[in-house]
Amino acid sequence: MRPIVILIALFMGGLPASVDAMPASVDAMQLAPSHPATVVPVPTTISDFFLPGSQPGQSGTLEFPSKCDNCHGGYNLAVEPAYNWRGSMMAQAARDPLFYACLAIANQDAPQSGDLCIRCHTPKGWLEGRSEPTDGSALTAQDREGVTCDFCHKMVRPAPLGTNPYPGDADYTAGTYTQDQSYLATLGLIPGTTANGMYIADGNNAKRGPFTDANATHQMLYSPFHREADLCGTCHDVSNPAYTKTGSAYVPNAFGAGAPSFDPYMMFPIERTYSEWKMSAYNQPGGVYAPQFGGNKTFVSTCQDCHMKDVSGVACNKAGGVFRNDLPLHDMTGGNTFIPLLVQSLYPSEVDAAALSAGIQRAQAMLEKAASLDVAVAWKDGTYKLLASVINETGHKLPSGYPEGRRIWLNVKMFDPAGALVYESGAYDPATAVLNHDPDIKVYEIKPGISADLAPVVNLAAGPSFHFAINNQIYSDNRIPPRGFRNSTFAAIQSPPIAYSYADGQHWDDTYYPIHPDAARAEVTLYYQTLSREYVEFLRDENRTNTAGQVLYDGWAANGKSPPVAMATKTKLIDLVTAVESPGDRAPALAVGAARPNPGDHVSVTISLPNAAPAVLDLIDVQGRLVLSRDVGSMGAGTHRVALDPGRRLPSGVYVVRLTQGTRFVTAKAVLAR
Incomplete structure (x- = not known):
């Protein structure tokens, strides 16, 4: 019972001087009734979510993207930065109604935890001091521009004072190193890594970028950091600093005191996209052959190689712009085909509808490249079965990123010779948005939740939960790992398979389905969904503070209820060697x-x-x-x-x-x- 003693002590004001001084039984101190009705919020403050790096007021005033449009837009929609960025979820990160609905629940469960979310969804709002109140109500229309041009192009690689992170780069050493060190010296704490929103954004107005030969009319500084996946990792590895890893468990810190360590791997893991990449085969010299992702590149390695593919063109509309065949397309495309529809309806005067539509089409194309599907008839457990193999073609888990609501599943249909449906697994009803969890279904997802020790304290049942701000245990994770997967390295980054298994080197998953006696043809489709019905209803029903959950639900209901996107489809003839069917006669085709x-x-x-x-x-x-x-x-x-x-x-x-x-x-x- 000792873990519960510790938890209750923490929730009541801090860790006792001696745990042994606590009563042997905690029955009299139980904070939750045996049949919980409402979550008991934890007593967090803004101090519990403090992280090193640039703090509010230390990065100057970030410029509006419209100022950047003057040179970087309006000349070639296929390659220009402005149009493509406006169609990305980076530009909509602070308009996203899912973000605000999640923010409300996070703040209800752990007061002021929303500060952790706001710092990456709107760096301008956070750096300029508008993250409080942490429900986002102080944010302005300019803050809703999300992850802006000026923010990314102010970013500095963290390095100890006196340490050159690129000693072999003469251009950086002679030019940018001095300015980087000058700004780093103004910070109270320099992050030890690039993760968890611990960004460093220089107050100097010069724009940093990866090219030494740019002919910019504004101040510029050469930055090799902008070619590295580490830059993206700044916001694409997320951990909860209110918990500290203690053995195999995650225990709340003494509230109001802040995290004892800023090492993300000592905190509870929420997202590990960057770390998954870091431990993959993509993070090696030369990368991986994947021309479908890289644009002008055939081998890809970094996040930018796939999500900002190389194109041919110039980055500005002014004379003297350098034509490049390695121009990074500023589309930052992921897999979100649904939220842009809601953003367009909620903020029609703030967004470019055509850019959003183009972004949706790019996301659809990205999803179709993210996985391969192989279907065969295979001998398994003494009989022939339909084998569906899903191959992860990405540099991280499939799916990756924010754990709640998003999922991938296999839909398997079998038809008789006349074309009648005789079997289906993974059936989805678009009218109700209900996915039928039949006995054979395969869904790829992660399920975080509340541990048995924490459950009575927060008045929730132990088990999987959507309360991401207070979740402290992963109950299952069968998401498909990337090329180069090793169980040991993924355990080290807090992203191992849980309640499932993958062998070292395995970046695919095989699922076997019973073959219906009348089946002559099988059709297998791999689907991706951004937002499940269960999650959107949770965000609506659990919200007791504002209308963000209802706004999301209304947009979800009015826009097709987050229709699943087909990532891959394969049809397989179930070929029989003999015309007389009996259990011993079934055999696959060559x-x-x-x-x-x-x-x-x-x-x-x-x-x-x-x-x-x-x-x-x-x-x-x-x-x-x-x-x-x-x-x-x-x-x-x-x-x-x-x-x-x-x-x-x-x-x-x-x-x-x-x-x-x-x-x-x-x-x-x-x-x-x-």
């Missing part, structure tokens, strides 16, 4: 599944053999030469995973995989990256 990882170093494929007859797996290079061949017929009928080049003898390149049995053959493409 098939070779998609290679994975593709590209990759250790590439393998799934092969399906309808019988035990001789079969050969060949690898053919782009010049048509047979470079490797192996006998696979001895494996027998069924589905098998086969390494293409176990000895790693072949060079990098594109290869054709050919599986032959008798007079039949099937092919697939594989890319080896050494």
